[in-house]
């Protein structure tokens with residue numbers, strides 16, 4: 001299957017590209033994105049035939065229906081990485097919290113957050129494509145939290161790919177920083193930038209625009225690629241677990257085949273819920289997709305009013321930082337599916353130029369047939385963390401907590417809901433410790449121990465071990481020195 005472009009074709013790029021091409025250069029004509037030219041069918045026959053399938057078997061069959069240009073052996077190797085998750089047989093546990101409410105835990109991978117679900121297999125596939133073409137790629141990532149550790153973990157020691165992660169020296173939690181600076185491999189470089197996340201991002205932007213830097217890459221025969229969440233190479237793996245969760249509910253006798261359910265997804269750049277959208281479009285019985293946001297509630301306003309308006313919006317720093325986003329990139333793929341390329345280009349150009357677009361009443365109606373949305377403040381989230389722990393003994397992180405607000409305001413308790421848990425409690429321990437014990441301003445190690453004691457759970461070895469692991473990347477620089485530093489590494 002080939003991939004076409006959300007904003008139409010500008011004649012400089014081909015009309016359609018292969019999966020490999022869409023992975024290597026994810027930006028399409030007019031600044032658009034690549035989408036599959038058609039969607040395979042995953043309705044009841046497909047579901048019936050996979051009722052007893054392992055996660056890997058299901059994933060392998062979902063991918064094969066997309067008929068992508070990647071060898072089966074490479075796909076199998078990529079999917080084998082799910083064997084490194086806590087339970088190789090069931091990398092995505094679905095646990096019952098109470099009547100009609102289930103939690104899909106997407107954080108059982110090596111870096112304890114949901115980014116592993118897609119980045120683990122994606123890293124293998126990108127490296128294989130680069131090797132097959134005998135090309136070398138550099139991935140540059142500015143990260144404040146979950147993407148950096150997951151990208152380093154997946155690409156370490158992979159051939160033909162180097163990764164440079166730039167993090168704000170004042171802007172990550174201890175656990176997130178340690179996950180990056182202790183990751184040792186010759187093809188990885190981690191650089192702290194003095195300042196906050198904006199400083200790290202602007203350093204990266206300046207670097208990408210530097211003629212000297214681009215010239216140097218050319219001389220070294222290195223191309224830039226991206227592992228960010230608009231890459232369809234990540235999205236394809238995020239379709240699988242929505243189908244898996246549905247089958248899990250059937251297996252647990254919670255629903256009968258064909259019964260519709262709610263999928264409730266804590267959303268930022270919209271990759272996770274987009275996977276659910278595609279699964280629904282392909283026939284998965286989903287009543288509604290529930291979009292949960294934090295106070296950066298741009299998606300709530302879009303679904304409720306049909307207006308995407310960031311003219312006066314300022315990014316708010318919340319306790320769920322992976323969802324602190326104003327331009328939610330993957331929404332564009334939904335616009336394309338519902339309204340076509342011409343209209344998508346019109347809407348996205350309006351957003352780029354005027355910082356606003358407005359859907360027609362008919363367009364909004366179509367959107368609302370599929371999605372509902374609401375947002376959760378930090379203080380509400382804290383309350384949910386506390387009450388859910390008190391009532392059910394269940395520990396959750398602040399991203400997951402936003403779903404409990406939408407579960408109350410936007411769902412029907414008679415219909416089964418799956419809430420997605422996107423990070424383990426260990427990744428955001430100071431917030432959780434504060435919710436549970438009132439303790440304030442604790443460092444991660446103190447917070448982890450406080451939660452461990454309060455909830456009588458062990459700190460997982462891979463998190464505990466971070467605090468005594470050797471720091472291999474101790475570079476912290478001014479943002480003006482970044483070019484020199486990276487060229488030296490290359």
Ligand SMILES: *Cc1c(COP(=O)(O)O)cnc(C)c1O
Pocket residue numbers: 113114115146147229266267268269270271272273322323399422423
């Ligand atoms: C990335 C991330 C999200 C948001 O996912 P999107 O696919 O960007 O919508 C939510 N929670 C956590 C913990 C994340 O790391």
